[in-house]
Amino acid sequence: MTKLLNNRHFLGLLFMLPAAALLLVFLTYPLALGTWLGFTDAKIGRAGQWIGLANFRYLAGDSVAQLSLFNTLFYTVVASVLKFALGLWLALLLNRNLPFKSFFRAVVLLPFIVPTALSAIAFWWIYDAQFSVVSWALVKMGLIHRYIDFLGDPWNARLSTIAANIWRGVPFVAICLLAGLQTISPSLYEAAALDGATPWQRFRFVTLPLLTPIIAVVMTFSVLFTFTDFQLIYVLTRGGPLNATHLMATLSFQRAIPGGSLGEGAALATSMIPFLLAAILFSYFGLQRRKWQQGGRD
Amino acid sequence: MANATERREEAVSQEGMTYLESLPRRVATLYLPLGVFVFVLLFPFYWMVMTSIKSNAELISREGNPFWVVAPTLEHFRHLLVDTDYPSWMWNTVVVSVVSTFTSLAASVFAAYAIERLRFRGSKQVGLAIFMAYLVPPSILFIPLAAIVVKLGLFDTRWALILTYPTFLIPFCTWLLMGYFRSIPFELEECALIDGATRWQILVKIILPLAVPGLISAGIFAFTLSWNEFIYALTFISSSEVKTVPIAVVTELVEGDVYHWGPLMAGALLGSLPVAIMYSFFVEYYVSGMTGAVKE
Numbered sequence: 369m370t371k372l373l374n375n376r377h378f379l380g381l382l383f384m385l386p387a388a389a390l391l392l393v394f395l396t397y398p399l400a401l402g403t404w405l406g407f408t409d410a411k412i413g414r415a416g417q418w419i420g421l422a423n424f425r426y427l428a429g430d431s432v433a434q435l436s437l438f439n440t441l442f443y444t445v446v447a448s449v450l451k452f453a454l455g456l457w458l459a460l461l462l463n464r465n466l467p468f469k470s471f472f473r474a475v476v477l478l479p480f481i482v483p484t485a486l487s488a489i490a491f492w493w494i495y496d497a498q499f500s501v502v503s504w505a506l507v508k509m510g511l512i513h514r515y516i517d518f519l520g521d522p523w524n525a526r527l528s529t530i531a532a533n534i535w536r537g538v539p540f541v542a543i544c545l546l547a548g549l550q551t552i553s554p555s556l557y558e559a560a561a562l563d564g565a566t567p568w569q570r571f572r573f574v575t576l577p578l579l580t581p582i583i584a585v586v587m588t589f590s591v592l593f594t595f596t597d598f599q600l601i602y603v604l605t606r607g608g609p610l611n612a613t614h615l616m617a618t619l620s621f622q623r624a625i626p627g628g629s630l631g632e633g634a635a636l637a638t639s640m641i642p643f644l645l646a647a648i649l650f651s652y653f654g655l656q657r658r659k660w661q662q663g664g665r666d
Numbered sequence: 667m668a669n670a671t672e673r674r675e676e677a678v679s680q681e682g683m684t685y686l687e688s689l690p691r692r693v694a695t696l697y698l699p700l701g702v703f704v705f706v707l708l709f710p711f712y713w714m715v716m717t718s719i720k721s722n723a724e725l726i727s728r729e730g731n732p733f734w735v736v737a738p739t740l741e742h743f744r745h746l747l748v749d750t751d752y753p754s755w756m757w758n759t760v761v762v763s764v765v766s767t768f769t770s771l772a773a774s775v776f777a778a779y780a781i782e783r784l785r786f787r788g789s790k791q792v793g794l795a796i797f798m799a800y801l802v803p804p805s806i807l808f809i810p811l812a813a814i815v816v817k818l819g820l821f822d823t824r825w826a827l828i829l830t831y832p833t834f835l836i837p838f839c840t841w842l843l844m845g846y847f848r849s850i851p852f853e854l855e856e857c858a859l860i861d862g863a864t865r866w867q868i869l870v871k872i873i874l875p876l877a878v879p880g881l882i883s884a885g886i887f888a889f890t891l892s893w894n895e896f897i898y899a900l901t902f903i904s905s906s907e908v909k910t911v912p913i914a915v916v917t918e919l920v921e922g923d924v925y926h927w928g929p930l931m932a933g934a935l936l937g938s939l940p941v942a943i944m945y946s947f948f949v950e951y952y953v954s955g956m957t958g959a960v961k962e
Contacts, residue, residue: 373864373865373866374864374865376784376785376786376865377784377786377787378786379780379784379786379865380780380781380784380785380786380787380789381780381786383776383777383779383780383784384776384777384780384781384786384792385776386772386773386776386777387773387774387776387777387836387840388777390773390829390832390833390836391799391832391833391836391837393814394811394814394829394830394832394833395799395802395807395833397810397814398807398810398811398814399802399806399807399810401810401813401814402806402807402809402810405809405810405813410813454703457699458700458703461696461699461700461703462700464696466696466700470949472700472704473949473953474945474946474949475704475707475708476703476704476707477945477949477952477953478707478708478711478942478945479707479710481890481894481941481942481945481952482711482894482938482941482942483893483894483896483911483912483937483938483941484894484896484912485894485896485912485913485915485916486911486912486915486933486934486935486937486938487710487934487938489915489916489930489931489933489934490710490711490713490714490931490934491710493713493717493927493930493931494710494713496927499725499726499732499927501713501732501733504732535706535707535710538703538707539707540956543953543956543957544956544957547953547957592801592803593803595803596803596804596805596806597805598804598805598896598897599896599897599912602896602900602916603916617803617805617806617897620805620809621808621897621900621901624809624812625809625812625901630809630812630813633809634809634810637805637806637809638806640803640805640806641806644801644803648801
């Protein structure tokens with residue numbers, strides 16, 4: 369027995385057991401089950417029959433599902449690009465010599481740590497059609513004359529939800545990139561400055577190349593989270609008005625749980641997987657450490 | 667003397683090339699944008715606080731300045747704590763978060779140690795699989811998980827959440843702890859092995875004490891992740907007394923078309939408070955947990 373416990377292969381498997389058991393039962397199996405459900409006509413309380421690609425064929429012709437695909441791509445692309453730009457900017461600001469630096473860093477991260485559902489409620493109130501404080505301020509400044517219907521108009525609603533998503537995501541991007549920036553030695557900047565590099569050149573030829581690996585990872589996570597976002601939309605609009613803000617995740621919830629069509633919802637959820645894989649592969653091959661960062665050619 | 671020079675050098679390296687900038691330029695490129703960022707990021711919280719202490723009459727009045735409160739009241743908080751199930755929602759959230767965090771942490775310590783230090787056959791592949799598991803979003807798992815939860819007879823119980831939260835907590839904690847264990851020198855373990863320590867003793871007496879910062883980081887982060895979880899709790903729980911705070915505030919406090927903004931904001935504020943307080947005590951751990959998981 370003691371001998372067995374000192375065998376690292378046996379002990380290794382023994383140590384893996386609790387984590388592996390939980391993950392196999394509640395992660396791997398559901399993943400497979402979810403894919404299978406997508407090919408069945410399962411309803412709540414009724415096991416499904418295999419119906420092949422019928423769900424996917426139906427969804428491909430369903431205008432709401434098409435709209436949700438468009439919304440998801442639009443939401444992901446716009447929000448991710450802006451989160452990256454603003455996050456990088458904020459990270460660069462926080463990386464400068466600044467009084468109360470750690471205080472600022474702590475405060476900036478607040479939107480990321482509070483429950484999204486609860487901060488989304490605050491946004492719901494800020495976006496209220498009658499009492500919106502943003503509208504109030506804009507009216508007082510004389511910029512608009514009528515209160516903005518933030519969540520009642522399709523395009524307003526799309527942009528408003530994107531704004532709320534950016535608000536929540538920027539701190540994450542900024543703090544992660546800041547951690548990357550802090551690993552860059554200041555002497556590199558001094559050397560570049562002595563060689564006559566402008567601030568832009570210092571950013572472009574020192575900061576950016578050294579930061580690329582971290583940018584790749586951070587943005588992969590950010591894109592994954594944005595693409596599969598659920599709670600923000602669920603709280604703010606429930607997919608409305610006229611399904612204009614339904615993302616694939618919220619639509620699959622809508623169809624599967626209140627609607628009862630588990631099969632259809634699972635098919636929608638499964639169709640997100642290829643997009644996620646594409647995003648991961650893109651960042652892995654497109655943004656990983658390049659040769660030119662070590663002085664070689666591309 | 668040497669000390670003074672050192673200190674001066676330190677000060678110089680701290681300031682970097684700041685002296686190259688003039689003050690107006692610094693204001694325009696640093697303080698102004700940073701001020702705007704901080705204002706936008708914090709405004710919703712200020713707004714939550716203001717709304718939660720305004721009386722109903724003041725909330726719907728169009729007179730006066732909405733940014734300030736004339737007659738602050740704690741009425742909404744009283745309503746929340748006395749007339750609704752809020753205390754039990756809070757309790758549910760605490761129980762679910764604490765139990766699932768500790769379960770995941772325990773499972774992750776063993777898994778991370780096995781992958782990183784025992785290096786059993788196939789540990790590389792298992793490590794990669796753990797990372798892949800971290801990338802699987804809950805939005806594509808909740809439907810099949812709902813079917814499983816119902817089949818196991820756990821629907822509408824806290825167990826449904828306690829057992830499913832580890833699906834995102836274990837991959838995260840394991841990945842983070844693997845990084846921490848990697849930073850502990852192998853030689854310490856080898857010495858202990860030569861002295862006749864068993865693997866269990868090594869784990870408990872050498873590795874764990876050295877990995878305490880990592881354990882705190884992983885624990886804090888896992889706790890906030892489970893406190894903030896939404897889609898599983900929304901799907902697996904239907905009765906009010908088992909709901910967690912984020913779900914309950916969204917589903918129970920919204921009645922019909924009349925939005926009771928006061929209690930809603932008070933509920934959102936109270937629900938955010940525990941994580942915010944915890945975070946304020948452990949900022950460094952939290953940040954290192956977040957960036958550690960990304961940097962690997």
